[in-house]
Amino acid sequence: xxxxxxxxxxxxxNQLVEEYTASIGFDQELAEEDVQGSLAHVTMLGxxxxxxxxxxxxxxxxxxxVLGKLRRGEVEYSVGDEDIHMNIERMLIEEVGSVGGKxxxxxxRNDQVATxxxxxxxxxxxxxxxxxxxxxxxxxxxxxTHLDTILPGYxxxxxxxxxxxxxxxxxxxxxxxxxxxxxxxSVKRINRLPLxxxxxxxxxxxIDRHFVAEQLGFDEVYENSLDAVSDRDFIxxxxxxxxxxxxxxxxxxxxxxxxxxxxxxFVELDDAFCTGSSIMPQKxxxxxxxxxxxxxxxxxxxxIGLLTLLKSLPLxxxxxxxxxxxxxxxxxxxxxxxxxxxAPMISTMKVNGERMRQAVNQDFSNATxxxxxLVNKGLPFRQAHEVIGKTVLYCIQQxxxxxxxxxxxxxxxxxxxxxxxxxxxxxxxxxxxRNVYGGTAKPQVAKAIERAQDQLEGTKxxxxxxxxxxxx
Numbered sequence: 001x002x003x004x005x006x007x008x009x010x011x012x013x014n015q016l017v018e019e020y021t022a023s024i025g026f027d028q029e030l031a032e033e034d035v036q037g038s039l040a041h042v043t044m045l046g047x048x049x050x051x052x053x054x055x056x057x058x059x060x061x062x063x064x065x066v067l068g069k070l071r072r073g074e075v076e077y078s079v080g081d082e083d084i085h086m087n088i089e090r091m092l093i094e095e096v097g098s099v100g101g102k103x104x105x106x107x108x109r110n111d112q113v114a115t116x117x118x119x120x121x122x123x124x125x126x127x128x129x130x131x132x133x134x135x136x137x138x139x140x141x142x143x144x145t146h147l148d149t150i151l152p153g154y155x156x157x158x159x160x161x162x163x164x165x166x167x168x169x170x171x172x173x174x175x176x177x178x179x180x181x182x183x184x185x186s187v188k189r190i191n192r193l194p195l196x197x198x199x200x201x202x203x204x205x206x207i208d209r210h211f212v213a214e215q216l217g218f219d220e221v222y223e224n225s226l227d228a229v230s231d232r233d234f235i236x237x238x239x240x241x242x243x244x245x246x247x248x249x250x251x252x253x254x255x256x257x258x259x260x261x262x263x264x265x266f267v268e269l270d271d272a273f274c275t276g277s278s279i280m281p282q283k284x285x286x287x288x289x290x291x292x293x294x295x296x297x298x299x300x301x302x303x304i305g306l307l308t309l310l311k312s313l314p315l316x317x318x319x320x321x322x323x324x325x326x327x328x329x330x331x332x333x334x335x336x337x338x339x340x341x342x343a344p345m346i347s348t349m350k351v352n353g354e355r356m357r358q359a360v361n362q363d364f365s366n367a368t369x370x371x372x373x374l375v376n377k378g379l380p381f382r383q384a385h386e387v388i389g390k391t392v393l394y395c396i397q398q399x400x401x402x403x404x405x406x407x408x409x410x411x412x413x414x415x416x417x418x419x420x421x422x423x424x425x426x427x428x429x430x431x432x433x434r435n436v437y438g439g440t441a442k443p444q445v446a447k448a449i450e451r452a453q454d455q456l457e458g459t460k461x462x463x464x465x466x467x468x469x470x471x472x
Contacts, residue, residue: 197228253289302327
């Protein structure tokens with residue numbers, strides 16, 4: 001069967017070249033977006049009088065039939081037709097005859113594929129924001145439940161200061177909020193229409209690009225035709241945002257993996273999100289967070305791969321740019337899988353507050369508060385720091401913790417110590433003493449939860465508004 005573009009050629013494409021250059025094996029992911037863009041394009045062709053209105057209606061009817069087959073899984077793609085655009089055009093011509101060939105008037109595959117990817121990423125970006133809100137809800141649920149649960153906070157993986165478990169969960173709520181804001185902001189660049197740029201220079205037909213933009217729900221139109229067909233910044237930006245989301249998921253994964261070990265025993269992941277061993281019957285392995293941690297590198301690789309691909313490409317379109325899609329599709333799939341699992345895994349996680357409290361009682365994470373205690377008694381902080389360092393050393397040598405010392409033992413390091421030191425050293429007091437904006441004190445964490453809930457409701461509204469067009 002001859003190619004739709006084969007008029008200039010005297011030989012059939014070598015089969016190996018055909019297989020090597022074809023993208024239909026992966027860009028079929030863009031099928032519905034391709035039809036969506038074509039429907040808007042042909043409507044504009046009719047509005048501008050470029051093709052007869054009766055042809056417009058015939059083509060639209062044919063495109064809807066093709067779309068129905070796509071959604072029912074009734075289509076067979078051909079490598080001979082190279083890509084999703086040529087495959088769909090071939091299907092359209094089979095449905096409506098040669099009039100289907102008028103669809104491509106005033107456009108190129110260069111601006112067509114760019115439009116498809118803009119439509120695809122716009123929809124996916126809104127979906128990912130929605131998924132992130134569900135993860136935030138799970139974290140907020142744990143935070144509300146464990147406002148009074150205290151665990152050791154760490155720096156350098158050494159116990160540092162006691163904090164509330166709710167405060168720890170809220171740190172991740174904040175991380176994912178930044179991810180949401182990055183995705184929301186990226187929509188400004190995604191929601192820009194390249195269609196009408198042609199191959200690189202525009203078209204001789206009197207098209208109305210702004211009408212197409214309105215039909216497809218785009219806020220802007222690319223100002224420059226060269227830029228329109230060669231821009232892949234919006235994909236780089238998506239891969240960058242996805243990399244940051246995966247990095248945050250990976251950090252949380254690492255903590256879940258450690259916390260669920262026998263050595264920590266701070267949390268227990270639900271059986272539904274763990275697996276066993278083929279040889280050791282006692283094992284309960286945290287495979288989901290481990291695999292998320294591992295797949296993070298995969299997403300990083302796609303980001304670096306696309307940046308490397310683009311770094312020396314001349315304007316405008318080059319075949320190299322066919323390589324922009326597989327990494328994008330794989331990143332979408334990887335991120336979808338991680339976010340779909342993480343929200344229910346967090347919401348069903350059991351928190352061992354008793355074990356966390358035991359850990360707090362068996363360390364020196366309240367030492368900073370003794371230094372602050374002495375400062376409030378008038379001792380300069382640097383001297384107080386030295387006093388407490390010597391006090392901790394004494395405790396280590398005596399195999400005691402700070403709350404185990406009697407007042408005489410405290411006074412051998414500073415006469416400023418009084419009976420009130422024991423109240424200062426209680427974990428609840430240590431946590432609630434940090435009653436500053438962003439601190440771990442219960443009143444501050446409770447307010448942080450309220451603020452996060454308000455943000456969450458705003459984000460849900462944004463998702464509903466942005467999703468309206470793609471749902472129609």
